[in-house]
Amino acid sequence: MADLNLGTEIPVYLGFWTNWSRGRVAGATLTLKNQEAALLTAFLAIFVAFVGTSSWRIISYSLHQFVSSQKTQDGLYHQTQAILRNSGNGTTNFTRLLRVLWAWRHHKSSRPFYRIGPLVAATVITTAVFAAASIFSAKISSAMGNEVLISSKHCGYAIYNDSVDASFIETDFLPYISKIVNSYANYAETCYADNVESDAQGCGLLMKRRLTSTIDRNAKCPFGRGICRHEDGNIKLDSGPLNINTDLGYNVPKNLQYTVRYITQCAPLATAGFQQTFNYSNNVTYMRYLYGSTNTSSHSQPLNFTQQFQIPSVSQVKFEDFTAGMADYRLGVSSAYTYNGSFYTEPSVFIPTDELAGVLNDSDLVLIFLAANDVTYTTEINDDWYSAHRFVEFVYEKELSGGTHAYLADEPASTLGCTLHYEICYPDSSTKKGCPISGGIIDVQDPSNLPSESEDYSFISWVSREYQDLRSVIATLSIASLTARHSLATGGQGPLPDDQWQLEVENWHNITLSSFQNSINAAVGPNDPTFLKYFWGPPDSDTASYLCKNQKIRSASHSNFSVLGLVIVLAIGGLIIIISYTLESLLEVIDDRVRHVAKYSRIEWSANDVLQIQRIAHEELGIGTWKNCAGANAVPVTEGDQLLGELDIQDPKHPSLKAPSTTTNVARIDSSVTDLDSPQSASTDNDHKQLLSKHEIKA
Numbered sequence: 001m002a003d004l005n006l007g008t009e010i011p012v013y014l015g016f017w018t019n020w021s022r023g024r025v026a027g028a029t030l031t032l033k034n035q036e037a038a039l040l041t042a043f044l045a046i047f048v049a050f051v052g053t054s055s056w057r058i059i060s061y062s063l064h065q066f067v068s069s070q071k072t073q074d075g076l077y078h079q080t081q082a083i084l085r086n087s088g089n090g091t092t093n094f095t096r097l098l099r100v101l102w103a104w105r106h107h108k109s110s111r112p113f114y115r116i117g118p119l120v121a122a123t124v125i126t127t128a129v130f131a132a133a134s135i136f137s138a139k140i141s142s143a144m145g146n147e148v149l150i151s152s153k154h155c156g157y158a159i160y161n162d163s164v165d166a167s168f169i170e171t172d173f174l175p176y177i178s179k180i181v182n183s184y185a186n187y188a189e190t191c192y193a194d195n196v197e198s199d200a201q202g203c204g205l206l207m208k209r210r211l212t213s214t215i216d217r218n219a220k221c222p223f224g225r226g227i228c229r230h231e232d233g234n235i236k237l238d239s240g241p242l243n244i245n246t247d248l249g250y251n252v253p254k255n256l257q258y259t260v261r262y263i264t265q266c267a268p269l270a271t272a273g274f275q276q277t278f279n280y281s282n283n284v285t286y287m288r289y290l291y292g293s294t295n296t297s298s299h300s301q302p303l304n305f306t307q308q309f310q311i312p313s314v315s316q317v318k319f320e321d322f323t324a325g326m327a328d329y330r331l332g333v334s335s336a337y338t339y340n341g342s343f344y345t346e347p348s349v350f351i352p353t354d355e356l357a358g359v360l361n362d363s364d365l366v367l368i369f370l371a372a373n374d375v376t377y378t379t380e381i382n383d384d385w386y387s388a389h390r391f392v393e394f395v396y397e398k399e400l401s402g403g404t405h406a407y408l409a410d411e412p413a414s415t416l417g418c419t420l421h422y423e424i425c426y427p428d429s430s431t432k433k434g435c436p437i438s439g440g441i442i443d444v445q446d447p448s449n450l451p452s453e454s455e456d457y458s459f460i461s462w463v464s465r466e467y468q469d470l471r472s473v474i475a476t477l478s479i480a481s482l483t484a485r486h487s488l489a490t491g492g493q494g495p496l497p498d499d500q501w502q503l504e505v506e507n508w509h510n511i512t513l514s515s516f517q518n519s520i521n522a523a524v525g526p527n528d529p530t531f532l533k534y535f536w537g538p539p540d541s542d543t544a545s546y547l548c549k550n551q552k553i554r555s556a557s558h559s560n561f562s563v564l565g566l567v568i569v570l571a572i573g574g575l576i577i578i579i580s581y582t583l584e585s586l587l588e589v590i591d592d593r594v595r596h597v598a599k600y601s602r603i604e605w606s607a608n609d610v611l612q613i614q615r616i617a618h619e620e621l622g623i624g625t626w627k628n629c630a631g632a633n634a635v636p637v638t639e640g641d642q643l644l645g646e647l648d649i650q651d652p653k654h655p656s657l658k659a660p661s662t663t664t665n666v667a668r669i670d671s672s673v674t675d676l677d678s679p680q681s682a683s684t685d686n687d688h689k690q691l692l693s694k695h696e697i698k699a
Contacts, residue, residue: 010150010152010520010524010553010555011150011151011152011524012031012148012149012150012151012553012555012557012558013031013148013149013150013151013549014031014032014033014151014558015030015031016028016029016030016563017029017031017149017251018251019144019147019251019552019560020245020251020252020253020254020257021147021245021246021251024253025564026562026564028562028563028564029144029560029561029562029563030560030561030562030563030566031148031149031558031559031560031561032558032559032561033557033558033559034557034558034559037141037558037559037561040561041138041141041559044137044140044566044569045134045137045138047137047569047570047573048130048133048134048137048569048573049134050573050577051130051133051572051573051576051577052089052090052130052133052134053088053089054576054577054579054580054581055126055130055576055580056087056088056089056090056093056126057580058576058579058580058583059090059122059126060084060085060087060093061084061583061584061605063084063119063122064081064084064085064601064604064605064608065601065602065605067080067081067084067119068081068600068601068604068605070600074110076100076104076107076110076112076115076116077115079100080097080100080115080116080119081604081608082608082610082613083096083097083100084119084608085605085608085609085610086608086609086610090123090126090127090130091127093123094120094123094124094127097116097119097120097123098120100112100116101113101116101117101120104116136565136569137565137569139562139565140561140562140565140566140569141559141560141561141562143562143565144560144561144562145554145560146554146555146556146558146559146560147207147552147553147554147560148552148553148554148555148558148560149251149549149550149551149552150520150523150524150551150552150553151549152523152524152525152548153525154524154525154526154527154532154536155522155523155524155525155538155539155548155549155551156522156525156536156537156538156539156548157462157465157466157522157536157537158173158176158177158180158535158536158537159535159536159537160173160535164534164535168530168534168535172528172530172531172534172535173531173534173535176526176528176531176535177476178476180518180521181468181472181473181476181477181511181515182476182477182480183518183521184468184473184511184514184515184518185473185477185480185481185511185514187202187203187514187517187518188507188510188511188513188514189507190202190203191203191209191210191514192210192510192513192514196209204554204556205520205553205554206249206517206518206520206553206554207246207247207248207249207517207552207553207554208246208247208517210510210513211239211242211247211513211516211517212239212240213237213238213239213240213509213513214237214238214240215235215236215237215238215506216235216236216237216238217233217235217499217502218232218233218234219232219234219235219236219265219267220232220234221234221267222234222236222265222266222267222359222417222419223267223269223355223356223358223359223417224354224355224356224358225355226270226355227269227270227274227353227355227356227417228267228268228269228270228417229267229268229269229270229384230267230268230384234265234266234267234268235264235265235266235267235502235505235506236263236264236265237263237264237265237505237506237509238261238262238263239260239261239262239263239513240261241259241260241261241423241425241427242259242260242261242262242516243257243259243427244256244257244258244259244260244463245257247517248260248463248516248517248519249517249519249520249551249552249553250463250519250547250550250551250552251550251551251552252459252546252547252550255432256455256456256459257426257427258424258425258426258427258456258459258460259423259424259425259426259427260422260423260424260444260516261422261423261424261425262420262421262422262509262512262513262516263363263419263420263421263422263423264418264419264420264470264505264508264509264512265418265419265421266416266417266418266419266501266502266505267416267417267418268384268385268414268415268416268417268501269291269367269415269416269417271289271411271414271415274289274290274291274415275287275288275289275290276288276290276305277311278308284310285310285311286308286309286310286311286412287308287309287310287311287411287412287413288305288306288307288308289305289306289307289308289309289369289413289415290304290305290306290353291306291334291350291352291353291356291367291415291417292306292334292336292350292351292352292353292356292357293305293306293350293351294306294349294350294351295345295348295349295350295351306334306350306367307332307334307367307369307413309330309332309369309371309412309413310412311412312373312374312408312412326374326491327373327374327375327376327491327492328373328375328479328485328488328491329370329371329372329373329375329479329482329484329485329488330370330371330373330479331368331369331370331371331474331478331479331481331482332368332369332371332413333349333366333367333368333369333471333474333475334349334350334366334367334369335348335349335350335364335365335366335367335471336348336349336350336351336352336356336357336360336364336365337360337364337365337440337441337442338360338361338362338363338364338365338439338440338442338443339439339440339442339443339446339448340439340443340448340449341361341362341439342360342361343357343360344440344442347442350367352365356417359419362421362438362439362440363419363420363421363439363440364419364420364421364440364441364442364469364471365417365418365419365420366417366418366419366420366469366470366471366474367415367416367417367418368415368416368418368474369413369414369415370385370386370413370414370415370416371409371412371413372386372388372408372409372493374408374491375408375409375488375491375492375493376392376406376407376408376491376492376493377406377407377408377409377492377493377496378406378407378492378493378494378495379407379495380407381407381493381495381496381500382498383496383497383498383499383500383501384414384501385414385416385500385501385504386409386414386484386493386496386500386501387409387410387411387414388407388408388409388410388493389407389410390407390408390409390410391405391407392405392406392407392408393405406492416501416505418470418505420440420441420469420470420471421438421439421440422437422438422439422440422441422443422444423435423437423438424436424437424438424444424447424460436449436450436456437449437450437460441464441467441469444460444464444467445461445464445465445467446461447460447461455543458541458542458543458544459543459547462539462540462541462543462544462547463519463547465522466515466516466518466519466521466522467512467515467516468511468512468515469512470508470509470512473508473511473512473515474508477511481504481507481508481511482504483500483503483504483507484496484500484504519551520551520553522548522551523547523548523551584602584605584633585633587599587602588602588631603630606630606631606634607630609634611635611636612629612630612634612636614636615629615636617645617657618644618645618657621645621657621658621659622659623642623644623645623659623660624638624639624642624644625638625639625642626638626639627639643660644660645657645658645659645660646658646660646661
């Protein structure tokens with residue numbers, strides 16, 4: 001499991017924020033938990049469906065008005081107009097129009113295909129447009145991805161305080177650092193493999209599953225002539241420019257964006273001429289390696305060698321010693337640093353020889369020593385760092401017959417020399433240009449050529465605090481960083497490829513890149529109260545505080561919505577809904593108060609309403625005294641408790657309306673209609689006259 005957050009549940013910011021990778025407008029984002037997001041998604045689906053219905057109301061009204069004609073028309077015309085008036089949505093309209101088209105298909109003189117075909121096409125197009133709109137509404141969430149912001153009250157950084165009790169350092173500080181670096185190594189081992197899915201085993205948490213590098217496995221020796229085992233066949237790994245936003249997960253605008261480039265270059269070093277034996281008084285012989293003297297600022301007494309390792313004197317290996325499993329590798333690390341273009345003595349462990357010192361003008365230097373001790377190899381090893389060709393016999397216990405042999409390392413220790421180079425540059429999209437930093441890790445963590453009060457200085461120095469260079473990776477993990485140990489058992493090493501040393505360098509390089517990605521540790525912070533009290537520092541600048549709130553990860557437990565998409569859908573949809581419910585009334589006001597004329601097409605639209613058609617049918621039978629007979633949203637009603645016509649089904653294939661069969665009801669209806677002397681009749685008659693006057697049709 002690639003555990004980068006050390007088991008801590010990562011708190012996520014909920015609400016509105018800007019994802020600067022998408023820009024100020026397109027990146028406006030709303031983050032919700034999945035449960036709340038499901039409710040919003042459901043609301044949007046219902047809203048878009050309602051908008052689709054409202055849109056069809058506008059379109060059907062427009063089509064009805066376009067087709068409307070005051071001339072005497074056939075049945076196909078009136079049915080089409082009635083469908084347009086009473087279809088609640090495009091799907092209903094489509095099916096009804098197809099039914100009408102099919103029913104009139106043999107009436108060639110009515111030209112049903114010519115007259116209804118365009119209406120069907122318009123309906124299909126409208127339905128398709130709103131189907132696409134439904135898809136767009138779904139994209140409001142899915143298109144924004146699963147990037148979320150960390151929101152933790154413990155954001156900060158680990159600090160070493162000399163005034164703290166030493167026991168806390170041993171029990172809290174160092175174990176935490178070890179746990180952090182081990183999490184980087186676990187992530188690199190799991191998620192940097194080629195055959196791993198992006199969301200498998202915790203590898204989908206960061207912006208990118210892995211940061212890829214270009215690898216040159218036939219690179220030149222980076223040091224002076226004669227100190228590398230080979231002038232060619234060395235390794236160089238180049239991360240290329242890594243964008244602080246898209247690659248490393250920070251969420252900052254363009255004026256704060258920059259790229260980080262990390263280059264690792266390593267070569268096995270020659271030992272001939274750079275070693276000498278030394279005998280201690282206890283007759284133990286050591287091999288000392290002379291790649292430079294130990295820095296006096298790091299030791300009480302100067303040492304004229306770089307590292308030393310005991311020379312094993314083994315001529316045979318007992319089987320019981322082999323199975324005891326005590327033999328293992330040992331690593332030694334010596335480092336020298338560059339700062340501001342020259343060798344930086346104070347933090348350096350050793351002062352390199354001239355052959356090595358030339359790289360210190362723009363790169364850090366790390367020597368890694370591998371001592372195999374009593375590790376036995378089942379086959380000869382031709383790798384330049386693990387080289388093992390010394391034949392040794394296996395001696396079994398007396399009751400076991402036969403024997404075999406193994407191989408031991410050629411030398412007490414082998415040396416890799418590595419240069420580490422960093423570049424901080426502004427991306428092409430930035431208003432700033434160039435590369436303000438080019439050098440070693442200290443140049444990055446304390447950029448001297450940037451004003452200390454500048455925003456860039458605060459930003460770069462804060463972000464780089466989580467970086468683990470190759471030296472710190474090896475110093476913390478020690479032999480656990482060796483991939484060769486995956487085939488080491490009970491002191492016996494299985495076969496190794498000839499380029500095993502290059503695989504080790506590639507692994508260290510990947511662990512360093514993993515630390516670049518893993519700035520979430522600072523954003524989340526530890527959950528141990530003791531560590532928080534003694535070894536954790538809060539943000540030390542406004543920029544740092546800003547970065548604490550702008551660290552992105554990916555989350556499957558949350559959903560994002562595009563604020564731009566929400567605004568577009570809600571604004572346009574709301575406008576369509578308002579227009580659909582006010583258009584008819586608005587046009588009626590314009591006709592009545594501005595034009596002072598009742599337009600035939602609008603009156604026909606009102607009359608084609610299913611309730612008005614029902615009224616007209618009853619009135620043609622002389623049944624009912626009606627009011628609200630015209631108007632955009634008029635609902636016709638009868639006076640009092642009048643009974644209306646009933647369905648005549650004497651011919652089931654031709655049902656029709658007929659007057660009520662009860663004489664009393666007919667009398668009640670007739671009395672309400674024919675009593676012209678009553679005040680109510682007079683009032684009704686006046687209403688009819690006013691209606692006719694109001695809706696006078698002018699040519």
